[in-house]
Amino acid sequence: MSTEGVRPTGADSDALGARLKAYEGRPAAVGGVGKDPVNAPMIRHWCEAMGDTNPAYSGPDAIAPPTMLQAWTMGGLSGHEGRTGAYDELLGLLDESGCTSVVATDCEQEYLRPLRPGDRVTFDSVIESVSGRKTTKLGTGYFVTTRTDVRADGGLVGRHRFRILKYAPARRKPPAPRPRPVVNRDNSGFWQGVAEHRLLIQRCTDCGTLRHPWLPGCNACGCLDWDTVEASGAGTVHSYVVMHHPPFPAFDPPYAVGLIELTEGVRMVSNVTGVPYDKVRIGLPVRVEFRTYEEAEGALVLPVFRVVEGEGEGEGEGEG
Known part of the structure; x- marks a missing residue:
């Protein structure tokens, strides 16, 4: 989803927005550990799915595709134990305000060094920013951005910024009436x-x-x-x-x-x-x-x- 066409709404009276802003800089995950080390089968599956035949991703000196950065930090259905209560509190406040729907909008990644099979990935996440109240075609809500610092062997290898929109769905307009046929004496x-x-x-x-x-x-x-x-x-x-x-x-x-x-x-x-x-x-x-x-x-x-x-x-x- 693009943020184009998003407009601010009632910023001067946005009491909830002020409460949400207080969560900026608070940790969302601490000491997270990747479920698996960087490994060749995952790299192969990724390359096959993406149709990426770059020779750098196979062989004895293979590196992982840089765009796999988030794959090594994902917790799967069981989730991660390192997640903090601050992020849950933030989402809870949004839910209580009626912003019960969520959609991912965009992500940004920075690559500092390539990952290789065998690397053990650790990471920390922070609530980097919360926007003021915005109105979109989906509804009115707030953009929440988290930043994840990804490390291997203690060194920073990349950053992943992930942005979602938590919003109250816009009310659907009732369906418009169908145009009625023009009936005259001839028809x-x-x-x-x-x-x-x-x-x-x-x-x-x-x-x-x-x-x-x-x-x-x-x-x-x-x-x-x-x-x-x-x-x-x-x-x-x-x-x-x-x-x-x-x-x-x-x-x-x-x-x-x-x-x-x-x-x-x-x-x-x-x-x-x-x-x-x-x-x-x-x-x-x-x-x-x-x-x-x-x-x-x-x-x-x-x-x-x-x-x-x-x-x-x-x-x-x-x-x-």
């Missing part, structure tokens, strides 16, 4: 059909041409008289786009929007669901389903097209 019949879970297509009573979207007259012969037929709901993806931008509060991109060719021969635009957005393909068979969204303005029913089971490459959901 009201279509939306009435949708409300009844029926997909209605206009049909010219003169030449029999089917049309969608709904129009006041026939494009083929100009006749103004029409009736409707109920579509089967089956079709295929004729074309599609995956929406990433612009963001809109009511939707959660990315999601697929398809131009669906119904078996009756007309095409309509709607969301493609039932498979992940990146599995949508031209030609996929789909079938209409009607989704109801409970909104403050009343229930909203929309037709979407779900990929026919067994035709996609995995299950997932699109935006309805």
